[in-house]
Amino acid sequence: MADDTVPHLPQSINEMMRFLEAQDYLAGRGLATVIFLALKMKRPLFLEGEAGVGKTEIAKALSKGLNRPLIRLQCYEGLDVSSAVYEWNYPAQMLDIRLSEAAGLEDRERLEANLYSERHLIRRPVLQALGHAGEAAPVFLIDELDRADEAFEAYLLEVLSDFQVTIPELGTIKAAEPPIVIITTNRTREIHDALKRRCLYHWVDYPDAAQELSILTRKVPGAAEALSRQVVSYVQKLRTVDLFKNPGVAETIDWATALTELDRIALDPETISDTLGTLLKYQDDIARIRGGEGERILSEVKAELLAAG
Missing domain, CATH: 1.10.8 (Helicase, Ruva Protein; domain 3)
Known part of the structure; x- marks a missing residue:
């Protein structure tokens, strides 16, 4: 059954402008158009512009207006998979190993299956956005991507193409419904074309x-x-x-x-x-x-x- 607390997506550009204005975000028609298309086409939205022009606020406005959770990945130099996507709960795994040894369990395959299971998986923002179990997919903000390294940018290609990530021990985890992805950059470095091709693009300028x-x-x-x-x-x-x-x-x-x-x-x-x-x-x-x-x-x-x- 659909959740009546989750508003419907705006059905026109004018409706999108009114929707954003209701969240105290005043957008020009060009910006409202690309947001509308990103939601309709279920494509990530790549927002570029100077710091402080309101790029991050767009994700917040969508989260508030659509009554969806906002999952934010704040990028920085050195950001890696363990901080952005997932990591294993090593202390809990070690405890399981010791308990198994104390109980005399010698089934290695069964032990490995227990160690690399969902209960030991720590979900970071990317995996949270893809594996959200609510009525509607969240708004996933990848903020200031230009601060992250190119290696992490390359990792995002699978995420943005197929809305999935591959965990060697578990397999591929795919989103049941693609999240609303907003990517921002202050253009301190150029983002590769391979990532931009997966997104709709808009330059957010200073307002008049x-x-x-x-x-x-x-x-x-x-x-x-x-x-x-x-x-x-x-x-x-x-x-x-x-x-x-x-x-x-x-x-x-x-x-x-x-x-x-x-x-x-x-x-x-x-x-x-x-x-x-x-x-x-x-x-x-x-x-x-x-x-x-x-x-x-x-x-x-x-x-x-x-x-x-």
Whole structure:
């Protein structure tokens, strides 16, 4: 019997846009289209873009809106099969061996079958996503794949092609229903074409000013309207400056939240200087904006907003 608590997938692009908006995620039509197609075609979705533009939030929005568990694999250098897919519970296996020896059991084949059974298998995120036993498959987030080594990327080819993994001692474990796979990368290195071919692709860019203001209004409802407009205009201009790391949407939200906590209703040079650590994450960038560059940007912001009425 179907579980009524599991919502149906959106049946059109417009419905997908409304679905995402209901989860407080404002997506353009291009992004909503590729998400819709990924769900319909049951293909992994490969999202590329700068850090902080909202790639990870897409997986969270799908998990929340579809009432499905979110299984997250956070990638890092040195990630291997034992951390990402599965490993054997060696202490429990050793205990079984000692108990078998104490009981005088000498059936080697039976002992090996007991040692390499499901009860000694520790399921890591990949195997959890493929072997989920609920009513609906989970959302499986493979986050920042570019941080992992190429060897692990190659391992994922079987997972993304056939939604299965092979465990030598147990055989092949295949998903009864493919999970919703979201792969993100900040493009610190190129991902091989072999993996990309298995996915639908979308570049997630920074939002334009109107979209970022809408996001800010939803995420920081306590911020003064004039302050929100100034913050968005300031950040938009800041992204045109040659910085080591441009602020993402997450930093815009953090900055507006910090300014609201300080009871600010408008930007001024002193406040900007004091709170730049919530917006910029590198000292060279902060030092540059604390100088005349930051004041120049603020003057432009105020002049443009004044002219706009």
